[in-house]
Amino acid sequence: MRPFTVSMNLxxxxxxxxxxxxxxxxxxxxxxxxxxxxxxxxxxxYEVFESPVPEQQGHLIFLVTILYPGKVNEEFFMTKGHYHTVENTAEVYLGIKGKGLILCQTKSGDFEVAEISENRVVYIPPFWAHRAVNIFDEPLIFFGIYPAHAGHDYETIAQSGFVKRVFSKNGRVVIE
Ligand code: S6P
Ligand code: ZN
Structure with a gap:
């Protein structure tokens, strides 16, 4: 593969x-x-734009996610969320626009909420599942980079979910 550039024009x-x-x-x-x-x-x-990079160890996949504003009843729009199939692979998100939360959890029950917004970087260590939640009234847009061989395990989250959900209640963001 040869070096290449792409435009970040949103x-x-x-x-x-x-x-x-x-x-x-x-x-x-x-x-x-x-x-x-x-x-x-x-x-x-939401939609995700990924780079055209082989899903092989050594490469990095970069992406932009656009998570639209909205709610399902009182629950904010969010991504499916996943562990990486190769669990000891990390990921970096850089907030471009909007405001959101990145819910992170491990299989041993540890849980953390990271805020993401313009110019804020979120580091998701190996072994941590991650889900983005848009808590604002504009699209949440972030750039991400992760090892190309990581893969996505959606099944574990589909079965057991995240330990917390994020709702809008009386104009406030409530994590419960
Ligand atoms: C990939 C990275 C993001 C998400 C995207 C959508 O490892 O974390 O590109 O794929 O934000 O989320 P999900 O949970 O539907 O893949
Ligand atoms: Zn990921």
């Missing part, structure tokens, strides 16, 4: 790699309850 982002789009109907099972008001609209909850 008005027209395309890294020429995978473009993942997740709509309400694709991921509604991750939320505490279903929301009839979203059934017909089936809005895009």
């Amino acid at each position: 008005d027209n982002i395309n890294f020429n790699g995978n473009h993942i789009v997740r709509r309400y109907e694709d991921i509604k099972s991750i939320f505490k309850s279903t929301d009839i008001s979203l059934e017909g609209k089936n809005p895009v909850i």
Whole structure:
């Protein structure tokens, strides 16, 4: 592979790699309850633009995630969340726009909430699952980098979830 550059212009982002789009109907099972008001609209909850890099040890995948503002009933829009399949692989997020929380947890039950916003860097160590939550009324946009061979284990989170959820209650952000 040869060195390359891509544009970070957020008005027209395309890294020429995978473009993942997740709509309400694709991921509604991750939320505490279903929301009839979203059934017909089936809005895009988030999208991810990845770099065109082989999923091989030695490479790094970089990406931009755009997590749209909104709620499923009182629960803020969020990503599915995952452990890396190769568990001893870390990840770095750099906040570009918006405000959010990165929920992090380990299989032994440790839990941490990291704030992400413009110019804030979040370090997700090896063995920590991670899920982004948009707690603001604008898109949450962040850049990320992780080892290309890491892989994604969604199954563990699908089965046991995160220990905490993030809600909007009376205009306040509540983690419970
Ligand atoms: C990949 C990295 C992000 C997420 C993206 C969507 O390791 O953490 O690119 O994939 O933010 O989240 P999820 O949980 O649906 O993959
Ligand atoms: Zn990850």
